[in-house]
Amino acid sequence: MKIELIQPFINAADAVLAETLQCPTRMGDVTMDEEAYRRKGVASMVTIKGDIEGRIIFDIDSPTAAKVASYLTGSPVPESDEVARETVCELANMVIGSAITTLNDQGFKFKIYPPVVHADELGEKSSEDQEALVMCFDTDSGNIFMNIAMRYNRRRRADSRPS
């Protein structure tokens, strides 16, 4: 996956998490995920279709999700609460929406679908065609993970044309 695709997500996560959680964020490890995606806690997935296709999963372990939800709602939220899942979905929506805005301004055209809770323990395995990259953001509330698997549709179409 090219850095031009990844950078908007890093910038968006950094800005949105810092603004929303009112704390500095530090970017931790970035790793390639060659195995099937395994959910860490409360996860929300956004699908993108168009010049770039793929999915982004926002994943927060349950205690951190509850802490973030409690901070944002101003009242204690239990780990299993629906509000924690809602919070993760909305954070995903804001981070991914912001990154998509940047990519769109760079000329990529696509459609973004509303975030859905990723309830399954396991997701699809990444492929040579669509590698998955996992980023970790360290916040005062705990670690927040973003798992990105995307590919260029436009380039694929161009590559597949007969020469």
Place this chain on the structure above:
Amino acid sequence: METFPILIRKDGKPIRYLVVDDSVFARKNVAKMVESFGGEIVGEAGDGCTAITEFDRTTPDMVLMDITMPQMEGIEAAERIVRAHPDARIVMVSSVGYQENIVAALQKGARHFVQKPVKSEILYEVIKYVMGDDAAVATPAAQES
């Protein structure tokens, strides 16, 4: 939360809002902000179709509408509401803020756009701008009564 001077309608009553977003969390967040401005939430909707029926039921002074939603997206809902109620004041509130999305929303009748995460000071100024002469900052005496 930052405090703002209370915004009221010209007739001295609270500004009535319809908040539309598929995320309950986002609706509560926006509702909390507008209530801190002195507004009243008269309806909520989680998709564009419900937004249309809720608009007809509540006839709010202002709609705060998300764009990316299931069933019917915010821009289409805005267009349908404005077609039926040309004076409807609709402000799009979305995390997806690229130029063509904003232009499309404005062309369909939305009055303004606020990007998520919503900053209360920006939302306050946008509401004040969109309400125009139909709203005013409440005087301390009016706030006490």
